[in-house]
Amino acid sequence: MIIVPDTVEFVRKDGRAYNELRPVKIKAGVLKRADGSSYIELGSNKILAAVYGPRDPQITKIKRPDRAIIRCRYNMAPFSVEERKRPGPDRRSIEISKITAEALAPSIILEKFPRSSIDIFIEVLEADGGTRCAGITAASVALADAGIPLRDLVVACSAGKVNGHVVLDLTEEEDKEGEADVPVAIMPRTKEITLLQVDGELTPEELEKAIDLAIEGCMSINKLQKKSIERKIWVY
Numbered sequence: 001m002i003i004v005p006d007t008v009e010f011v012r013k014d015g016r017a018y019n020e021l022r023p024v025k026i027k028a029g030v031l032k033r034a035d036g037s038s039y040i041e042l043g044s045n046k047i048l049a050a051v052y053g054p055r056d057p058q059i060t061k062i063k064r065p066d067r068a069i070i071r072c073r074y075n076m077a078p079f080s081v082e083e084r085k086r087p088g089p090d091r092r093s094i095e096i097s098k099i100t101a102e103a104l105a106p107s108i109i110l111e112k113f114p115r116s117s118i119d120i121f122i123e124v125l126e127a128d129g130g131t132r133c134a135g136i137t138a139a140s141v142a143l144a145d146a147g148i149p150l151r152d153l154v155v156a157c158s159a160g161k162v163n164g165h166v167v168l169d170l171t172e173e174e175d176k177e178g179e180a181d182v183p184v185a186i187m188p189r190t191k192e193i194t195l196l197q198v199d200g201e202l203t204p205e206e207l208e209k210a211i212d213l214a215i216e217g218c219m220s221i222n223k224l225q226k227k228s229i230e231r232k233i234w235v236y
């Protein structure tokens, strides 16, 4: 007899159910010198986001006559991971910076600010899997905190496959041991997807399940994003 693992019954190493997020905390307006900022905790992840602008990018050739440009830097602190991370950009952080700018772009009314730049800094202080998603979520709150006109917030969350089960919000350990990780970002009002990455192998059915699960996670986190902007207090 083949025993089919039942995902609903599957308990993860940290005791979560398959569709359970790690505890989330978000606070807007944490940095005085930035135009907008936020701080997020997602499980053990601790991430700061700061936004400057719209401002003059200072470099003439990158200015666009019809809209603002987005410059984004995702950075991991050397002490944010188990094995010291060498300071400075690497392939991974350059990729995450690029996809973060692209995930946020559809939400920003860039046409309002021609010839200017909106600069986004994401600093990972402690990492435990899912930092690109938490960084995008925090950056969107920081953009709203900066008073930059937005069509909607952007919220991100990942789902993936671990030991044959499709689960929400993978920890670093699950990411390493698991078969696949699927980060998803959406604009929650329309559920338009602004980021979809797939790292690993899943069947088309599993991928669909992972995307649905990630969107559910996004919708829960979006409630906290909205509260954090309204109240500028800790929400979780």
Ligand code: UDP
Binding pocket: 081, 082, 083, 085, 092, 127, 128, 129, 130, 131, 132, 133, 172, 175, 181
């Ligand atoms: N990580 C690490 N060292 C690195 C890069 C990543 O220990 O140089 C860990 C970190 O906890 C990160 C996790 O591996 O969150 C998963 O990394 P991935 O590239 O999948 O991005 P993320 O899931 O953070 O978006």
